[in-house]
Amino acid sequence: MSNLFSLNPSSSFPSLSPLTPPKKFSFWKAKPTFQLKKPALVTSVLSTKTDPQIPQSVQTFWQWLCDEGVVSSKTPVKPGVVPEGLGLVATRDIAKNEVVLEVPKRFWINPDAAAASEIGSVCSGLKPWIAVALFLLTEKSREDSKWKFYFEILPQSTDSTIFWSDEELAELQGTQLLSTTLGVKEYVQNEFLKVEAEVILPNQKLFPSPITLDEFFWAFGILRSRAFSRLRNQNLVVIPFADLINHSDIVTTEDHAHEVRGPAGLFSWDYLFSLRSPLHLKAGEQVFIQYDLNKSNADMALDYGFVESGSNRDAFTLTLEISESDEFFGDKLDIAETNGLGETAYFDVKLDRPLPPAMLPYLRLVALGGTDAFLLESIFRNAVWGHLELPVSHANEELICQVVQKACKSALSGYPTTIEQDEKLIEKGNLCTRHEMAVKIRAGEKKVLQHIDKIFAERESELDGLEYYQERRLKDLGLVGEQGEIIFWE
Numbered sequence: 266m267s268n269l270f271s272l273n274p275s276s277s278f279p280s281l282s283p284l285t286p287p288k289k290f291s292f293w294k295a296k297p298t299f300q301l302k303k304p305a306l307v308t309s310v311l312s313t314k315t316d317p318q319i320p321q322s323v324q325t326f327w328q329w330l331c332d333e334g335v336v337s338s339k340t341p342v343k344p345g346v347v348p349e350g351l352g353l354v355a356t357r358d359i360a361k362n363e364v365v366l367e368v369p370k371r372f373w374i375n376p377d378a379a380a381a382s383e384i385g386s387v388c389s390g391l392k393p394w395i396a397v398a399l400f401l402l403t404e405k406s407r408e409d410s411k412w413k414f415y416f417e418i419l420p421q422s423t424d425s426t427i428f429w430s431d432e433e434l435a436e437l438q439g440t441q442l443l444s445t446t447l448g449v450k451e452y453v454q455n456e457f458l459k460v461e462a463e464v465i466l467p468n469q470k471l472f473p474s475p476i477t478l479d480e481f482f483w484a485f486g487i488l489r490s491r492a493f494s495r496l497r498n499q500n501l502v503v504i505p506f507a508d509l510i511n512h513s514d515i516v517t518t519e520d521h522a523h524e525v526r527g528p529a530g531l532f533s534w535d536y537l538f539s540l541r542s543p544l545h546l547k548a549g550e551q552v553f554i555q556y557d558l559n560k561s562n563a564d565m566a567l568d569y570g571f572v573e574s575g576s577n578r579d580a581f582t583l584t585l586e587i588s589e590s591d592e593f594f595g596d597k598l599d600i601a602e603t604n605g606l607g608e609t610a611y612f613d614v615k616l617d618r619p620l621p622p623a624m625l626p627y628l629r630l631v632a633l634g635g636t637d638a639f640l641l642e643s644i645f646r647n648a649v650w651g652h653l654e655l656p657v658s659h660a661n662e663e664l665i666c667q668v669v670q671k672a673c674k675s676a677l678s679g680y681p682t683t684i685e686q687d688e689k690l691i692e693k694g695n696l697c698t699r700h701e702m703a704v705k706i707r708a709g710e711k712k713v714l715q716h717i718d719k720i721f722a723e724r725e726s727e728l729d730g731l732e733y734y735q736e737r738r739l740k741d742l743g744l745v746g747e748q749g750e751i752i753f754w755e
Contacts, residue, residue, distance in 0.1 A: 318346040322417045329414040330506055335372065341365055342552055344509055351418075352511045352551050359546040367527065368504050370536040374401065374412065375502040384471045387464050393501050395460055398484035399476070401503075406474040415505040423490050424570030424698055427453070427482065436703035439680035440710055441582060442563040449567065450482075457481040490569050493522055493538070504538045513553035514573050516543045521554050561613065562706055572702050579616040579709030581676075581717070583624070584609065587631055596641040597630055604650045616713050620720065626653035628665040637661050640734070656731045666725035673718040677711060684711050 323344050330336045336343075342365045345354035359365060376393045379385060379400035388396035404410040422428045426437070426446040437443035457478050465472045491508040492501055507522075527537045542552055557564075561580035562572040572578070586609040587597045598608055604623070612621045630653055633640060637658050640649050656662045687708035690696060696704065 319344070320418070322414070323351065326414040326418045333372070335368055335506060336366070345551070347511065347551050349511050351509060353509050354551050355542075355546045355548050357548045359542050359552070361543065361545045362541045364539055365542050365552055366507055366540050367525075368506055368538040370538075372412075372505055373502050373538065374505070384468075387468050387471060391460065391464070392456075394485075394488055395456060397488060397501060397503075398481060399460070399464070399472075401484045401487060402476050402480055403472065403474075412505065419487060422483065423486055424566075424702070425486055425490060426567050426570075427486060427489075428570075429699060433699050433703070436700055437707065439676075440563070440703075440707050442566060442706055442710075445563070446567060453482060453485050454478060489567075502538075507538055507540055510540070510552055510554050512556040512569070512571075514555075514575065516553050516555040517558070518543055519555050519558060561615070562709055566702050566706060572705050574705070576616050576709065576712070579713050580613050581710050581713040583612045583614060583717070585612065585624075585627055585631060586610070591631075591634075593634065593638060593641050597633070600630060600641070600646070600649055601627065603646075614713055614717055616709070616716055620717075625665075626650060628669070629653045629657050629661055632661050632664045632668070633657065635660065637734075652734055655737065656733050658733050658735070659728055659731075662731065662733075663725065663728055666721045666728070669721040670718050670725070673714045673721075677714050677718075680707055680711055682707065684708050684715075687711075 327336070327344055341355060341357055341359050341363070342353040343356055345352060347354065353365070355365075374397065376388075376396055379388050379396040382388075382400055382403070384399060384403055388399065391399075404412055405416045407413075410416065426434070426442060427450055429446070434443060434446065437446070461476070465476055488501070488503065492503050493507070494500055494502075521541050521543050523539045523541070525537050525539045527535070527539075540554070543554060544552075546552060556569065560568065560578065562578040563580065565578065566572050587594060587601065589608075591597060601607055601610070604626075606623065606627055610623075610627050612624045612627075614620060614624075633653075637660070639645075640652055640657065645652070687704045690704050691701065691708075
């Protein structure tokens, strides 16, 4: 049963769809930041335009938004210098759920904008994110681009792990994030080489300025960290102005961005991106949103270039699979697919949280064999998952407990440092941003592995007290009493 499941980090990197290098990915607005525990007073452009901390490019961008009618004297937020670098701050008190900004659709950067541009004719068959990436790069190179002032405030890179040096990535040794990052980088490079050969080089009139791999990575990073995805009919859209807003873990809801119809000028109506403040704010406080409640710290580091300090985002992905060499492979696969799973299944386990509901049934299914194999017969097909939700047999339960514990210990041995060593490094407080991120991520993964190991060690110690399928079946037939005694009928 050595193939019961894998904790190999690379096995958590399945096939890629439009822009889903890791097993789960959604384009959601982000900007590399370090969140605050509570709102902080900051300096806004409104209070001073001569503050040397505020780049001239930001003031020029703000003036452009004013000239285009995107913002006015009624807009309750402005760019400001914040602990994260740049963010949006309240110019007056703002009520919870009050609209803080609206951006007309004509300023959105999305597949529609790419399709309507000069390169639209060669973008129709591309993955949406690649079309938008090429659009970003071609517009960025144009002096007359409508988004010229927006491009000038975009960062040259983020602290996303895709931009880390080899030395920095070495601090992630043993982590799932390391192999995921390397897989993403390989994916982006392969997509670039393909689009370069098939689209860019054959259409040099449309792409007069050479596009390099580094530039393509920049565009990927911008989309990865700044795009929204939860709008109606919009799976990938960058919203200038709105993407200045930072993340905070004090925001515990995600329902703040909406697509609405509204006035987009003196005499025109259009779709608007509307963003509401999830918090009540005082004048001078920073506006925050929640980027994604479900992402782990590894996801946050890959997508946005920061991690949260709390443990609620510490996670480890268990990769379970039904081996093709299993004599019951076909039956097990059919049962898994009937219940929304497959030959390979991924379970995100979070620190101090219960195991994912389908994890134990899937483990029992994968380990099913010997005298328990009768449950795989077609007569049980409609009811077998219900049986798997409870212990099947002592042997089956013991096997999964032992294999999981062995796999956890093996994974833990792959880290070059201990949790205690990592915590001492963090306590010193002299780590650079990326090194600190790496230490927190690897420490978090190890804590989750220890958490999983403990769950199954405790379960193994309780095996003799569990009730298994045969006992439950005999009770259902009235052949065993509540105390486990055999009932004889005269």
